[in-house]
Amino acid sequence: MAAVSTNIKIDADLKAQAQELFADLGMNLSTAVNVFLRQAVRRQGLPFSVDRVDVPNEETRAAIAEVQRMKKDPNKRVYHSFDEILEELDEEEAQEHDKKAV
Numbered sequence: 001m002a003a004v005s006t007n008i009k010i011d012a013d014l015k016a017q018a019q020e021l022f023a024d025l026g027m028n029l030s031t032a033v034n035v036f037l038r039q040a041v042r043r044q045g046l047p048f049s050v051d052r053v054d055v056p057n058e059e060t061r062a063a064i065a066e067v068q069r070m071k072k073d074p075n076k077r078v079y080h081s082f083d084e085i086l087e088e089l090d091e092e093e094a095q096e097h098d099k100k101a102v
Contacts, residue, residue, distance in 0.1 A: 022032040039047035070076055079085045
């Protein structure tokens with residue numbers, strides 16, 4: 001297939017950042033653009049989702065609401081280290097094992 005030249009206007013800083021990234025990936029900007037175009041044609045659409053980044057999705061909103069509820073809970077358990085969490089989990093697991101053994 002014969003290659004053709006195409007001119008596009010992009011921000012100079014964005015171009016430099018992209019060239020640096022793609023060089024780390026072992027390709028130049030032209031190759032990266034061709035990869036993008038081939039994927040777009042193969043998928044018959046953009047090869048990634050285009051979303052409003054500033055709006056969290058439903059799962060993220062639910063997680064935020066859960067954290068807010070937990071922060072307000074006066075009976076919440078506070079841990080001072082990850083080891084402390086693991087110790088409590090081990091204790092709970094041992095208690096469950098003891099209950100099943102009886």
